[in-house]
Amino acid sequence: MTTLTRPPAILFDLDGTLADSAPDLAGAMNRLQLQRGLPQTDYALLRPHASAGARGLIGAAFGLTPHDDEYEALRVAFLDNYTAEIAVRSTLFEGIGGLLAALHEHDIAWGIVTNKAARFTEALVPQIGLSMAGCVISGDTTPHAKPHPAPLIEAARRLGVVADQCWYVGDDLRDIEAGRAAGMVTVSVGWGYGDPSHPTPWNADLHVASPTDLTRLIATLSR
Structure with missing residues (x-):
């Protein structure tokens, strides 16, 4: 990878990256x-599957499985419960x-790219303090969901940034696959629901242990 510079825009996965929605x-x-x-399944057993949504939790x-x-009946009932x-x-x-706040200070645009359907994203995002996102791309905003690059490319377009100038930050393999396919710098995270055990999970370009570490990294970079 070429020498890192401060990006004009950073895109984030939602569940497991920005938001702890597992509870x-x-x-x-x-x-x-x-x-x-x-009987209820123990939270510790459900939490690692939160990024996979209904499919993972069911x-x-x-x-x-969906087969x-x-x-399908369980999926509909689960999503009804979640909506409520x-x-x-x-x-x-x-x-x-x-x-x-640091992204704002450094004049770095940011947005959300999630596989969560828009009806859930639009309900969740404003309630957890993410309304200032420059764009929100949901799983059904484009014809394809991650790991296809289309949602990330659409997010870059909405932010007015060339896709290969963006970073994409996520806690799941498909995040890194999507970011790589879109030509973005990929950042895996050591929090959330993915497996952080490997030093550079899923061969991401960067791995950060905490949001604070990412904040510090960005502060060290020049344009």
């Missing part, structure tokens, strides 16, 4: 289990507020 996602799943007279709680007959209580315990990860 509300797991809560929706636990309510679904209660509604069906089943797999963890029920052992089912199973029972899956989408921002009860969801918060920004520690240090995200300071990071976003």
